Amino acid sequence: MQNENTEEQNAPENTKAVEQDDSTQRFLEASELTFTRSQVGTARLEIRKEACHLRVIVRRLMPLSHPEQYISLAADEDTEIGILVNPSELAPESLKILNEELDKRYFTPIIQKIYRVKEQFGIHEWDVQTERGRVTFLVRGLNQNIKQSPPARLFVTDVRGNRYDIPDYRELDAKSFYQIQRHL
Amino acid sequence: MSTADTPTGTLDELPKSIEDTLKTLDIEFKEIRFAVQSDISSTGSYGEEWFVLTDVAIFTVTGAGEVLHYIPYKSVLGIRAETVVDAGLVVLETEEGTVDLIRYSNGCAAKFGFVARFIGDEIEFRDGNRDEPPIWDYKVEEHSCKSCGLPLADEYSPCPACTKKHRVMLRILTYIRPYLGRALLYILFVIVGTLISLITPYFSGILIDDILLLNDATTPTPDDQTTWLGNTFRAIHPVALALTIAVGALLVTQIISILFNIIQSRLAAWLTFRIAANIRAHVYDHLHNLSIRFFDKRTTGTVISHITEDSERLQDFLLEGMSFLSVQLFMFFGIGTVLFFLNWQLACFILIPIPLIVFGAGWFWRKVRSLWHRAWRRRSKLFDVVNDSVSGIRVVRAFGQQRSEVNRFGSANIDTRDYETKAEMVWATYYPPLMFTVQFGTLIVWYVGGLDVIGGTMTLGTLMMFHIYLAMFYEPLRYVSPLINWASRSMTAAERLFEVIDSQPEQFDDGNLKAIPNIVGEVKFHNMTFGYDAHKPVLRDINLHVKPGEMIGLVGHSGAGKSTLINLICRFYTPDAGRLEIDGEDIKQINLKDLRRQIGVVLQEPYLFSGTIAENISYANPDAAMEEIITAAKAANAHEFIIKFPDGYDTEVGERGGSLSGGERQRISIARAILHNPRILILDEATSSVDVETEKKIQQAIDRLVQNRTTFAIAHRLSTLRNADRLFVIEKGRGVECGSHEELMEEKGIYYKLVETQKEAANVRADAQIVER
Ligand SMILES: Nc1ncnc2c1ncn2[C@@H]1O[C@H](COP(=O)(O)OP(=O)(O)OP(=O)(O)O)[C@@H](O)[C@H]1O
Ligand SMILES: [Mg+2]
Numbered sequence: 024m025q026n027e028n029t030e031e032q033n034a035p036e037n038t039k040a041v042e043q044d045d046s047t048q049r050f051l052e053a054s055e056l057t058f059t060r061s062q063v064g065t066a067r068l069e070i071r072k073e074a075c076h077l078r079v080i081v082r083r084l085m086p087l088s089h090p091e092q093y094i095s096l097a098a099d100e101d102t103e104i105g106i107l108v109n110p111s112e113l114a115p116e117s118l119k120i121l122n123e124e125l126d127k128r129y130f131t132p133i134i135q136k137i138y139r140v141k142e143q144f145g146i147h148e149w150d151v152q153t154e155r156g157r158v159t160f161l162v163r164g165l166n167q168n169i170k171q172s173p174p175a176r177l178f179v180t181d182v183r184g185n186r187y188d189i190p191d192y193r194e195l196d197a198k199s200f201y202q203i204q205r206h207l
Numbered sequence: 208m209s210t211a212d213t214p215t216g217t218l219d220e221l222p223k224s225i226e227d228t229l230k231t232l233d234i235e236f237k238e239i240r241f242a243v244q245s246d247i248s249s250t251g252s253y254g255e256e257w258f259v260l261t262d263v264a265i266f267t268v269t270g271a272g273e274v275l276h277y278i279p280y281k282s283v284l285g286i287r288a289e290t291v292v293d294a295g296l297v298v299l300e301t302e303e304g305t306v307d308l309i310r311y312s313n314g315c316a317a318k319f320g321f322v323a324r325f326i327g328d329e330i331e332f333r334d335g336n337r338d339e340p341p342i343w344d345y346k347v348e349e350h351s352c353k354s355c356g357l358p359l360a361d362e363y364s365p366c367p368a369c370t371k372k373h374r375v376m377l378r379i380l381t382y383i384r385p386y387l388g389r390a391l392l393y394i395l396f397v398i399v400g401t402l403i404s405l406i407t408p409y410f411s412g413i414l415i416d417d418i419l420l421l422n423d424a425t426t427p428t429p430d431d432q433t434t435w436l437g438n439t440f441r442a443i444h445p446v447a448l449a450l451t452i453a454v455g456a457l458l459v460t461q462i463i464s465i466l467f468n469i470i471q472s473r474l475a476a477w478l479t480f481r482i483a484a485n486i487r488a489h490v491y492d493h494l495h496n497l498s499i500r501f502f503d504k505r506t507t508g509t510v511i512s513h514i515t516e517d518s519e520r521l522q523d524f525l526l527e528g529m530s531f532l533s534v535q536l537f538m539f540f541g542i543g544t545v546l547f548f549l550n551w552q553l554a555c556f557i558l559i560p561i562p563l564i565v566f567g568a569g570w571f572w573r574k575v576r577s578l579w580h581r582a583w584r585r586r587s588k589l590f591d592v593v594n595d596s597v598s599g600i601r602v603v604r605a606f607g608q609q610r611s612e613v614n615r616f617g618s619a620n621i622d623t624r625d626y627e628t629k630a631e632m633v634w635a636t637y638y639p640p641l642m643f644t645v646q647f648g649t650l651i652v653w654y655v656g657g658l659d660v661i662g663g664t665m666t667l668g669t670l671m672m673f674h675i676y677l678a679m680f681y682e683p684l685r686y687v688s689p690l691i692n693w694a695s696r697s698m699t700a701a702e703r704l705f706e707v708i709d710s711q712p713e714q715f716d717d718g719n720l721k722a723i724p725n726i727v728g729e730v731k732f733h734n735m736t737f738g739y740d741a742h743k744p745v746l747r748d749i750n751l752h753v754k755p756g757e758m759i760g761l762v763g764h765s766g767a768g769k770s771t772l773i774n775l776i777c778r779f780y781t782p783d784a785g786r787l788e789i790d791g792e793d794i795k796q797i798n799l800k801d802l803r804r805q806i807g808v809v810l811q812e813p814y815l816f817s818g819t820i821a822e823n824i825s826y827a828n829p830d831a832a833m834e835e836i837i838t839a840a841k842a843a844n845a846h847e848f849i850i851k852f853p854d855g856y857d858t859e860v861g862e863r864g865g866s867l868s869g870g871e872r873q874r875i876s877i878a879r880a881i882l883h884n885p886r887i888l889i890l891d892e893a894t895s896s897v898d899v900e901t902e903k904k905i906q907q908a909i910d911r912l913v914q915n916r917t918t919f920a921i922a923h924r925l926s927t928l929r930n931a932d933r934l935f936v937i938e939k940g941r942g943v944e945c946g947s948h949e950e951l952m953e954e955k956g957i958y959y960k961l962v963e964t965q966k967e968a969a970n971v972r973a974d975a976q977i978v979e980r
Contacts, residue, residue: 061304062303062304063301063303063304063305063306064306064307065304065305065306065307077304077305078304078305086292126251127251127291127296127307127310128291128292129291129292129293130247130251130291130292130293130294130310130312131292131293153253155247155251155252155253156252156253156254157253158253181314183312183313183314184313184314184316184740185293185312185313185314186293186313204577
């Protein structure tokens with residue numbers, strides 16, 4: 024713990040140095056990076072020969088078109104460390120931690136199967152299977168809360184403000200597709 | 208530590224089993240202060256998890272009672288609710304480091320946000336960074352119907368379950384009420400017209416049996432089968448005369464029927480457009496009283512479609528639908544009776560295809576409807592593409608992207624074409640077989656009736672009559688399913704419209720609200736928090752006391768929340784927590800008409816309406832004299848450019864003021880505010896798009912204007928704010944510094960840094976000028 028703290032104190036100075044002599048975007052090499060879990064459970068990032076960040080924040084730069092690539096790593100909400108283009112080049116252990124962090128930040132459940140969509144008084148009750156488990160939710164109105172983005176992606180927003188993702192409705196099984204076809 | 212009195216149980220009720228589990232732990236605690244349930248487990252799947260605050264520690268526990276975190280309260284240094292994509296998490300700063308405590312979905316964000324804020328305040332109070340303990344003012348943010356619990360879109364929406372369908376029907380009818388007399392007349396004409404058209408085949412039958420066939424002596428005509436009218440014709444007159452009379456009668460009925468038709472259609476036109484206009488007017492009128500939030504949640508397209516499309520559907524339903532329905536129902540049962548009366552055995556045969564028709568048509572319409580609906584969506588996308596590229600035509604040209612825009616349109620166009628073709632082709636395939644089923648009854652009648660005629664048990668005239676009636680009888684059947692579908696669509700349109708009409712309007716001059724005809728101009732924020740989404744506060748804990756007549760400069764980085772603050776003063780939105788007072792009165796309790804009459808704004812994006820410059824300046828005071836308009840324009844430094852236009856003050860500004868430059872638009876909107884002569888003046892980047900010299904002049908005008916009125920001015924060019932009495936610095940939604948220019952420079956905080964950066968930039972510019980020379 025003590026050790027990590029001192030490391031962190033060095034960190035901002037190092038990043039500053041990088042920022043100051045270079046205003047262009049920094050792209051990080053996967054080989055320089057190691058992710059580990061800290062004692063309290065946060066993701067710790069070590070950049071070889073440079074710095075260590077205790078609670079690194081990961082963000083997808085293109086969450087829809089390239090979810091597995093272009094990951095922005097930040098020391099806190101406002102201080103970006105750099106961009107990792109291809110996380111798949113990381114060591115397996117590091118990649119696992121990175122993916123866990125991404126999963127934490129990007130919650131949007133993906134609808135895999137639609138059991139039933141039932142309408143009553145303009146409120147649609149959806150009963151679906153997602154990768155995070157089976158869930159039922161209420162969607163108000165028909166079109167306002169279903170956003171289509173080309174070519175066949177759907178985002179469904181429920182009455183509580185939760186959003187669900189159907190990456191490609193054409194790939195749903197026939198029964199699920201039948202349930203939502205009138206929304207397309 | 209000292210704890211504020213927190214009513215337990217106002218959030219979520221902790222299950223007894225979990226409470227018992229916690230009690231069996233080694234950790235001693237006196238009471239559970241509160242517990243909050245999350246819907247996501249720490250692994251990221253759906254599941255129950257609990258955040259529990261006891262008097263000594265924070266726990267997180269799974270639904271099964273397994274303790275995940277235990278953190279002594281006194282080791283907590285800070286707490287915050289972090290928003291991630293479609294979820295959130297509570298993050299603790301402890302002596303050990305940063306801990307991601309518990310995850311939750313957006314649905315739980317409001318309560319976790321509140322809890323984090325409350326505990327955060329309590330910790331600040333504990334550490335002596337806050338004067339008073341936080342107040343427990345949690346209120347349920349989820350909007351649900353008070354009588355049935357159904358979730359609602361927002362607090363302004365009506366409950367769809369409680370506004371029942373039959374009531375919708377009744378409410379639609381209320382639009383007819385003003386024209387009740389004519390509407391009844393219309394229905395009368397419809398019924399009489401139908402009766403007349405029922406008579407025509409009857410005459411045709413007589414014509415065949417009693418006149419034409421009678422002339423042929425070989426055809427036996429049993430006396431008992433001729434009608435009394437036929438007998439009369441035959442008995443009194445020669446056949447030729449009888450024919451003349453019969454055809455004459457046919458002619459007369461047809462002329463009468465046409466006359467009725469003309470009157471009926473003219474009445475329909477008269478009624479339809481009046482009712483439609485009334486519905487549109489009602490909806491539009493209501494829209495203007497709705498809260499800004501209503502518009503935040505809907506696109507312009509939706510609002511427009513409410514006024515045009517939905518009201519049109521409703522009008523369709525009201526007139527054509529209802530008359531069609533009543534005529535066809537009347538015909539159906541009327542003719543059905545006649546048919547049975549003519550020949551009940553034969554009538555039984557025609558009933559055979561009916562179930563097939565109803566079932567088949569229903570299936571068919573469901574199929575086609577969904578196809579048409581999809582085609583309709585493609586078409587609206589096509590409009591979007593056009594709208595997008597035409598409004599941005601300058602950008603398209605500047606970047607030379609004509610080709611790609613044309614291609615974008617092309618692909619949307621082809622998409623539309625394909626869907627429309629598909630829908631039309633499905634229709635083309637299934638419609639003829641459906642019609643065949645309908646015709647099938649006719650075939651049966653030909654066969655069975657033909658046998659009867661051959662066997663001599665029925666006359667040819669009766670058979671013909673039967674056939675004509677039959678065609679009329681099947682006519683409405685064809686439309687049964689589309690009618691049902693169409694009526695239900697009109698009903699949903701009506702529901703959408705009533706949703707708008709029933710949405711709670713802003714309280715304008717509700718009798719319960721406090722009238723303040725003369726605002727003094729004292730504005731006070733007290734621990735005010737606000738977010739456009741309840742789970743994402745934009746302004747937090749704002750505290751500011753503005754004295755009457757004071758000028759406050761709002762300073763902060765872009766996106767800090769400056770415009771949001773003034774949106775609240777205008778009461779476009781209401782605070783989520785804390786208070787905003789004007790003249791010591793909670794803004795929620797103030798008569799809006801009074802408030803808005805005495806607030807003048809120059810918004811960041813000045814908006815001009817199509818019309819002349821003079822009309823735009825006098826927008827809020829249409830009665831203003833020309834002299835006043837000119838004086839206001841002069842004060843706003845707009846006069847000089849206006850007189851250069853050939854049409855002067857009568858110059859049309861174009862759609863959204865498009866024919867004016869950015870700075871000119873700003874000056875006109877300043878003139879508008881000056882003429883309005885408000886008690887509270889709001890200037891959001893009022894001089895951002897004018898040159899420094901013009902700004903100086905406008906500045907003088909504003910200096911004159913701000914005297915004796917409370918003013919909030921936002922400017923990125925800090926020199927603009929040099930006359931402000933105090934500056935209020937907002938950083939990430941929090942008020943961080945407040946004081947005069949000198950005080951803040953002394954403080955060497957954010958404001959100091961901003962000033963220094965601008966000085967540097969100015970120096971750079973000055974240097975560059977020197978070099979150029
Ligand atoms: N109608 C809205 N709905 C949702 N979020 C909004 C809305 N308007 C503004 N925001 C968000 O609220 C935050 C504060 O916006 P605001 O307009 O108050 O900033 P500002 O301080 O006026 O910035 P600027 O100086 O650039 O005008 C921003 O993050 C913005 O994205
Ligand atoms: Mg702004």
